[in-house]
Amino acid sequence: MTHGKSHFLLGDRGGLVLLASLAVLAVGVPALNLGLGPESALHVPDYMVGLLGKYLCFALLALALDLVWGYAGILSLGHGAFFALGGYAMGMHLMREIGDRGVYGNPDLPDFMVFLNWQELPWYWHGFDNFGFAMLMVVLVPGVLAFVFGWFAFRSRVTGVYLSIITQAMTFALMLAFFRNDMGFGGNNGLTDFKDILGHDLQDPATRAVLFSLSAAAVGAAFVIGRFITASRLGRVLVAIRDAEGRARFLGYRVEYYKLFAWTVSAMMAGVAGALYVPQVGIINPGEFAPPGSIEIVIWVAVGGRGTLYGAVLGAVLVNYAKTYFTGALPELWLFMLGGLFIATTLFLPKGIVGALPMMTDPERGQWRKALAVFRNVGKRKAS
Amino acid sequence: MTPIERDKIEAKDTVLYVDGVSVSFDGFKALNNLSLYVVAGELRAIIGPNGAGKTTMMDVVTGKTRPDEGLVFFQGDIDLTKLDEARIANLGIGRKFQKPTVFETQTVFENLELSLAGRRGVLESLFFKLSAEQGDRIDEMLDRIALAAQRDHLAGSLSHGQKQWLEIGMLLMQEPDVLLVDEPVAGMTDAETEQTAALLREIAGAHSVVVVEHDMEFVRALECRVTVLHEGSVLAEGSLEAVQNDQRVIEVYLGR
Numbered sequence A: 001m002t003h004g005k006s007h008f009l010l011g012d013r014g015g016l017v018l019l020a021s022l023a024v025l026a027v028g029v030p031a032l033n034l035g036l037g038p039e040s041a042l043h044v045p046d047y048m049v050g051l052l053g054k055y056l057c058f059a060l061l062a063l064a065l066d067l068v069w070g071y072a073g074i075l076s077l078g079h080g081a082f083f084a085l086g087g088y089a090m091g092m093h094l095m096r097e098i099g100d101r102g103v104y105g106n107p108d109l110p111d112f113m114v115f116l117n118w119q120e121l122p123w124y125w126h127g128f129d130n131f132g133f134a135m136l137m138v139v140l141v142p143g144v145l146a147f148v149f150g151w152f153a154f155r156s157r158v159t160g161v162y163l164s165i166i167t168q169a170m171t172f173a174l175m176l177a178f179f180r181n182d183m184g185f186g187g188n189n190g191l192t193d194f195k196d197i198l199g200h201d202l203q204d205p206a207t208r209a210v211l212f213s214l215s216a217a218a219v220g221a222a223f224v225i226g227r228f229i230t231a232s233r234l235g236r237v238l239v240a241i242r243d244a245e246g247r248a249r250f251l252g253y254r255v256e257y258y259k260l261f262a263w264t265v266s267a268m269m270a271g272v273a274g275a276l277y278v279p280q281v282g283i284i285n286p287g288e289f290a291p292p293g294s295i296e297i298v299i300w301v302a303v304g305g306r307g308t309l310y311g312a313v314l315g316a317v318l319v320n321y322a323k324t325y326f327t328g329a330l331p332e333l334w335l336f337m338l339g340g341l342f343i344a345t346t347l348f349l350p351k352g353i354v355g356a357l358p359m360m361t362d363p364e365r366g367q368w369r370k371a372l373a374v375f376r377n378v379g380k381r382k383a384s
Numbered sequence B: 001m002t003p004i005e006r007d008k009i010e011a012k013d014t015v016l017y018v019d020g021v022s023v024s025f026d027g028f029k030a031l032n033n034l035s036l037y038v039v040a041g042e043l044r045a046i047i048g049p050n051g052a053g054k055t056t057m058m059d060v061v062t063g064k065t066r067p068d069e070g071l072v073f074f075q076g077d078i079d080l081t082k083l084d085e086a087r088i089a090n091l092g093i094g095r096k097f098q099k100p101t102v103f104e105t106q107t108v109f110e111n112l113e114l115s116l117a118g119r120r121g122v123l124e125s126l127f128f129k130l131s132a133e134q135g136d137r138i139d140e141m142l143d144r145i146a147l148a149a150q151r152d153h154l155a156g157s158l159s160h161g162q163k164q165w166l167e168i169g170m171l172l173m174q175e176p177d178v179l180l181v182d183e184p185v186a187g188m189t190d191a192e193t194e195q196t197a198a199l200l201r202e203i204a205g206a207h208s209v210v211v212v213e214h215d216m217e218f219v220r221a222l223e224c225r226v227t228v229l230h231e232g233s234v235l236a237e238g239s240l241e242a243v244q245n246d247q248r249v250i251e252v253y254l255g256r
């Protein structure tokens, strides 16, 4: 293993494979969707663009979780909250963009507020008609929540299971709050019936193709940022904290600040994932805060493999593909399969799928080679 | 000025000043009016039966445990009871844990790199670049702790004794004024134990070194002043000869 000499991106084979795949998807899927007619065998149907776009948003969310779980050892069971908050920020903008085209035709208030007999827009909805402001909120709201939450949790040295439980409590509390009509986020139904984004019809395949490409680009950008962080000394401090927090502290590292940094960056990435998700699926509701959703994210990362970033992406896409398939084919069985998958991964593939791919894991590469060589020699001996 | 404060100021070369420290856990006194003074460059051995409070003493000095009573000063006027672990470490007090603790999933080189003296801020770490001079210092340390051949091995793959050495190397990379070394030779062969004693003797002088150990052969090899702890306070202090012949020390060790 060379030291410090390998480039943070070029030295990461799995990462390069990921970035290349994302580039191919970002260009290829829209081209095959818009450029070819439905009669062509290579045509990508509209629904598939939306589905793949959704997977990419989940991939970004998984990558965000891997940054804190895989590297800093913080097992968040509440990352769905940051995703949902980013989604709501985007949803609020899309609601404002509906203008007077709602059912009630009210130019100042979204439909659900008219329905609740509200007379004016609550203060926290102001500014969301501006796209730039809304995009800022997409990262700021999850970022600030994460910062405040982390400030208290990490400074009080809450770790392990206790930390996981309070992250879960956080998303649960937010879910209950967002279910309430008087919070002003559409209650139960959430925000939906969006019409367009920056003047482009959300039903138009071209708009949807652009959203898809942006999702791929966002995953790529998050990977590069995440890789820059984890390949730096900061990343090694995070791993040090994960493996021996006390040792890191007595070496003079302010453990809480390092955790806070990774945690806040991760929450912002999750917010971006939510913001890209909402226009593609057309709705955001409090169900996105539901605790089981956050647990699923953990499973994606575990299945793909912790601590590589690209493993999380792979896990999110594969598990969600399986979910799409099996919830169609065998809906009653999906949850059992998901649980079984998690248990099987924990028992047989502790490093996830990428951990089992010999060319991906650097330190173990030699081990795999050795194992393969032994295997081959045994075969030869048998043959002779 | 109280007599204690006067002492503190007069004893200029006292690097570590622990005076009248008591710590209790749920009513049990782990430290009981403990006093210990370590001067610059000194090598000091601390012995005592299990539960005597040796590790707790290190916890107090390094900010892990707050004393109920007593004074803990570093370099004359720095009150360690008011500071946290990271701050104390950065001021120049390094600590080796009783159970050797290294970053197992990182290489030996990376373990030393993380321990390099220098600023520890989050953003500084993000943009940190190892200089050639720093790289050389790490390589020198690798030679010194006899791990040059394991430079790029994961620390988790080292033997118990090698981990102890790596952790000592990590302390030295921090360039601390005081090293607190808790049971460094546990799990080492006789030869390794001897080498460790030589290493610690060599380190002392430029640094103050406080070593906790049960192994009497090792303590003898350190050739230094010995403090005997018992039930949270100092029972005896002096040369190993002297304390071994001290009637109370004999009772404590034989009476167990």
Ligand SMILES: Nc1ncnc2c1ncn2[C@@H]1O[C@H](COP(=O)(O)OP(=O)(O)OP(=O)(O)O)[C@@H](O)[C@H]1O
Pocket: B025, B029, B030, B048, B049, B050, B051, B052, B053, B054, B055, B056, B057, B098
């Ligand atoms: N955090 C804690 N909570 C409760 N009791 C503690 C705590 N830390 C230490 N003790 C108790 O304080 C006493 C002194 O412990 P300490 O670890 O300092 O002993 P020691 O001299 O290092 O012993 P050993 O030689 O076994 O390492 C022991 O009885 C121990 O059980």
Ligand SMILES: [Mg+2]
Pocket: B054, B055, B056, B098, B182
């Ligand atoms: Mg001890």
